Amino acid sequence: MTDRSPTPNPFDWLDAHAARRTAAGLRRWLRHRVSDDPVLDLASNDYLGLARHPEVAEAVAAAAKEWGAGSTGSRLVTGSTTVHRDLEAAAAAHVGAEAGLVFSSGYLANLGAVTALAGPGTLIVSDARNHASLVDACRLSRARVEIVPHLDVAAVENTLAVRTEERALVITDGVFSVDGAIAPVAELLTVARRHGAGLLVDEAHALGVVGEGGRGTVHAAGLAGAPDVVVTSVLSKSLGSQGGLVLGPARVIEHLVDTARSFIFDTGLAPATAAGALAALRLLAGHPELATGVRDRAREISAIARSLGLDSPEPHGAVAAVLVGEAEAAVAAADLCLSLGVRVGCFRPPSVPDGISRLRVTARADLTDADVERARAALAAVAARLNSQA
Known part of the structure; x- marks a missing residue:
């Protein structure tokens, strides 16, 4: 006899999870803004107020007319334009790095950089309060990952001292978005060098804000252009646009072009968006x-x-x-x-x-x-x- 009992919906479990999140005050809701919202915005990441600056908006409009709405393909096929090239050069020059690479988001920039620079046979030492994109990048890297207490340089050194892996990478936010603390990047690099490790610093909340002219924590520490330091950042905060950056030694950038999956297999950032970030960067450099x-x-x-x-x-x-x-x-x-x-x-x-x-x-x-x-x-x-x- 055929069983005609109703088949349970495979997503019924979501209702119980939603109920628990509601009871704990952890539900999240999309709140759609309007362009003429009278509310004072103290929640966005538009740190320098450049997202609607006339020069930025005009650069976006001009690039959209010239290039269209999108990049039309991945960066390695048709998605690289002269706008991307100019933005990468300007961003690298601003922070004192040798070269730069634009990704379509800061999240993907971190995924690409970490997974391309670490893997089996690598130890990653990561601050306990690093951004979620760095956490996920560590998980995807297939490297051994050790989480150290927040801002604890001694813990970083102790972890590196007993490693058995051939390579090691220390990862930290430059400015931590939750508590606003600045990473001790100079001390971290000293420790990393003592143990033959590289240093990756996420400057998402530092670019445009920290140091002379907003050049970030690495530049402020006197480490601009260091051959064993990689900087990641975003175009979506101080530069009022959208996208991500990796900045550092030219051979690192060349390696990412060859191996970073979130760069190779992703559609390139829209040229108009890149043009807006470039205009904002030029405003920052001039002011x-x-x-x-x-x-x-x-x-x-x-x-x-x-x-x-x-x-x-x-x-x-x-x-x-x-x-x-x-x-x-x-x-x-x-x-x-x-x-x-x-x-x-x-x-x-x-x-x-x-x-x-x-x-x-x-x-x-x-x-x-x-x-x-x-x-x-x-x-x-x-x-x-x-x-x-x-």
């Missing part, structure tokens, strides 16, 4: 005060938070973190800010461990004094709510 301005605004916002009794560590980059505690409280605080016309970010698990969820308040170089006062009012409301619940 180095932009980097100083965004750092000053971030420190100002953090100081305001502390004056209101909120826990906000001194920022070294563009982001002022305001610690709240549990995920539900952080979500409620972000919603309160939005109701007052100020959009802030909200970091909660899995972005941060349980119990240290926080607001992520992003400064921009183009913030006015009036904008800062709006931020003060929103943070004052958050402080009042948290105090009432204490």
Whole structure:
């Protein structure tokens, strides 16, 4: 006799997972902006306020008219244009690297760089708070990966000292997006060199913000152009565009062109997008005060938070973190800010461990004094709510 009982849907398990995330305050929702949104944006990564700069927008429009909407293929087929070439050269020159390579996203840049430079027979030593793209790159590399405590140079040295692998690579964020700390890149390179390891620094939150003219933590440490240092970064934060970068020794870049799967098998970045990033980079080079301005605004916002009794560590980059505690409280605080016309970010698990969820308040170089006062009012409301619940 044929069994006519209904077949379970293979995705029914998703409902229970969604219910648990809802109960824990961990559901995520897409919120679609409009172009004329009156809300003060203190959540985006547009650190220098260049995403809508007239020169950037005009460069995008001109390149779209010249090249069309997309790159038409992978970088190794038809997806490389003179715009990509000029952007790679300008980015390398800005940070003092020998050569550069543009990827279609920062995530893919990290995947490509790490998996091409590490594999079986390699030890990767990775900071515990590195970005998710670096974490995933380590997993995909097939190398042995050792996670060391955050900013612990001694732990890096101890791990390298007992390695049995032929090669080793130390990986760190330059500026950590969650706590705003700056990696001790000079000390890390000293240790790496002592043990014959390379150093890869993700400058996503440092390019355009840290150091003279926003050249990043590696340049600020006096290590620009070092033959054993690779820099990765993005075009989607300070440069107000989209895409990723790998910068470093020419032979490293040549190796990536030959072997980085996220470069070889991905459609190239649209020329118009690359042109926007190039225009923003030229603006940054011509106005180095932009980097100083965004750092000053971030420190100002953090100081305001502390004056209101909120826990906000001194920022070294563009982001002022305001610690709240549990995920539900952080979500409620972000919603309160939005109701007052100020959009802030909200970091909660899995972005941060349980119990240290926080607001992520992003400064921009183009913030006015009036904008800062709006931020003060929103943070004052958050402080009042948290105090009432204490």
